[in-house]
Amino acid sequence: xxxxxxxxxxxxxxxxxxxxxxxxxxxxxxxxxxxxxxxxxxxxxxxxxxxxxxxxxxxxxxxxxxxxxxxxxxxxxxxxxxxxxxxxxxxxxxxxxxxxxxxxxxxxxxxxxxxxxxxxxxxxxxxxxxxxxxxxxxxxxxxxxxxxxxxxxxxxxxxxxxxxxxxxxxxxxxxxxxxxxxxxxxxxxxxxxxxxxxxxxxxxxxxxxxxxxxxxxxxxxxxxxxxxxxxxxxxxxxxxxxxxxxxxxxx
Numbered sequence: 001x002x003x004x005x006x007x008x009x010x011x012x013x014x015x016x017x018x019x020x021x022x023x024x025x026x027x028x029x030x031x032x033x034x035x036x037x038x039x040x041x042x043x044x045x046x047x048x049x050x051x052x053x054x055x056x057x058x059x060x061x062x063x064x065x066x067x068x069x070x071x072x073x074x075x076x077x078x079x080x081x082x083x084x085x086x087x088x089x090x091x092x093x094x095x096x097x098x099x100x101x102x103x104x105x106x107x108x109x110x111x112x113x114x115x116x117x118x119x120x121x122x123x124x125x126x127x128x129x130x131x132x133x134x135x136x137x138x139x140x141x142x143x144x145x146x147x148x149x150x151x152x153x154x155x156x157x158x159x160x161x162x163x164x165x166x167x168x169x170x171x172x173x174x175x176x177x178x179x180x181x182x183x184x185x186x187x188x189x190x191x192x193x194x195x196x197x198x199x200x201x202x203x204x205x206x207x208x209x210x211x212x213x214x215x216x217x218x219x220x221x222x223x224x225x226x227x228x229x230x231x232x233x234x235x236x237x238x239x240x241x242x243x244x245x246x247x248x249x250x251x
Contacts, residue, residue, distance in 0.1 A: 030054050031098075031100065032052065032053070032054075032059075032092055032094060032098055032099065032100035033051075033052070033053045033054075033100060034050060034051070034052050034090065034091075034092045034100050034101055034102045035050070035051045035102060036048045036049075036050060036051075036080055036090075036102055036104055040102060040103060040104055040105060041104070041105045041106075041107060042069075042080070042082040042104060042105070042106050042107070043082060043106070043107055043108065043109040044082055044083070044084060044085060044106055044107070044108055044109050045082060045109055046081075046082045046109075046250075047079050047080065047081050047082070047177075047249060047250060048079065048080045048082075048104075048249060048250075049077055049078070049079055049080075049247075049249030050071070050077070050078040050079065050080055050090065050092070050102075052078065052092050057094050057095065058094070058095055059078070059092045059093060059094055060092070060093045061073070061078045061090065061091070061092050061093075062090070062091050062093070063080075063088050063089070063090055063091075064088050064089040064090075064091070065086065065087075065088040065089075066083075066088075067083055067084060068082075068083055068084050068085075068086035068087065068088040068106055069081065069082055069083060069086075069088035069090065069104050069106060070083055071090060074247055077247055077249070078092075079249060080104055082104070082106040083106070084106060085106050085107060085108055086105075086106055087103060087104070087105045087106070088103070088104055088106075089101050089102075089103050089104075090102050090103075090104055123157075123227075123228040123229065123230070126198050126199050126228045127153070127157075127199075127226050127227070127228050129199035129200075130198075130199040130202055130203065130226045130228065130237065130239070131146075131148060131224060131226055132199075133199055133200065133203045134146070134203065134216060134224065134226075134239065135224075137203065137207070137216065137217070138216070138217055141217050143217055143218075143219045144219070146221060146222065146223055146224040146241065147222075147223050147224070148223065148224060148225065149181060149223035149224065149225050149240075149242055150225070151176070151179040151180040151181040151225070152176065152179070152181055152185065152223060152224060152225025152240040152241075152242055153225035153226065153227070154175075154179040154180075154225070155172075155175040155176040155178070155179040155181060155225060155227075155240055156175075156187070156225045156226050156227030156238040156239065156240045157225075157226075157227035157228075157229075157238075158175045158178075158179070158227065159171070159172055159175050159187075159189075159227055159238045160227035160228055160229040160236045160237060160238045161227070161229050163229060163231055163234075163236050164189060164191075164236070165191050165236075166189070167187070167189055170250075172187055172240075173248050173249065173250045174250045176240065176248055176250070177248055177250035178250075181240075181242060181248070182248070183242060183243060183244050183245070183246050183247070183248060184243045184246030184247050184248045185240050185241060185242050185243055185246075185248065186215040186218055186221065186240075186241045186243060187215070187238060187239060187240045187241070188206050188212045188215050188216060188237075188238070188239040189236075189237070189238055189239075190202050190205040190206060190212075190237050191234065191235070191236050191237075192205065192234070192235055193233060193234055193235075194233065194234075194235065195230045195233065195235055198228060198230070198235045198237065199228075201235070202228075202235070202237040202239075206239070215239075215241065216239065216241070218241060218243070220243055221241035221242060221243055222242050222243075222244050223241070223242040224239065224240070224241050224242070225239075225240045226238060226239050226240070227240075
């Protein structure tokens with residue numbers, strides 16, 4: 001019996017020694033990735049958020065030519081600002097010294113003017129009714145009614161005039177920034193056949209969709225704007241709600 005115990009102890013000791021002899025493997029280093037939210041080509045005057053991964057790490061971001069592309073830190077985000085035509089290398093450096101970058105080219109701003117829509121004034125009553133219904137619904141659900149933001153009214157109408165049938169996040173964000181709204185926002189879109197009772201129809205569609213309903217009743221919002229466009233018997237409705245203390249990379 002004693003010999004079996006000795007053998008067992010020897011085997012256990014041998015296994016422990018073998019395990020200790022395995023060299024420790026260094027933690028795998030995840031390379032940094034840097035991308036521009038709006039792509040690698042910007043127009044003079046444009047701003048684009050920088051997407052830097054992996055997250056959870058502090059980065060220092062620099063530009064090889066700040067006169068062409070400057071970088072700004074907005075809260076916990078970094079933004080590239082196109083200043084003049086040319087090319088600049090944007091470099092992100094982690095606290096451990098690892099670096100990565102993206103090259104951004106700046107071109108002259110295009111002077112394209114979006115198609116004007118003469119019927120905008122005709123939608124004024126529908127837009128006002130839609131805001132009334134949304135605020136009525138918010139009050140019924142215990143959240144505050146929202147004052148109208150002229151900037152968001154302009155942004156929402158601009159998007160509805162384009163007759164989108166699905167969300168175009170970059171264009172929507174740019175519309176809000178171009179209209180002068182400086183923060184992030186939530187937005188709803190609905191498209192349906194018919195032009196009668198358009199405001200009620202839009203409201204019902206959003207109420208029947210959990211995600212759209214949550215956006216419409218968000219207690220963190222502080223203002224609202226809506227857009228309505230009707231074309232060939234189809235109605236396009238947008239709702240923008242402002243969210244203060246949030247970021248719009250296009251603003």
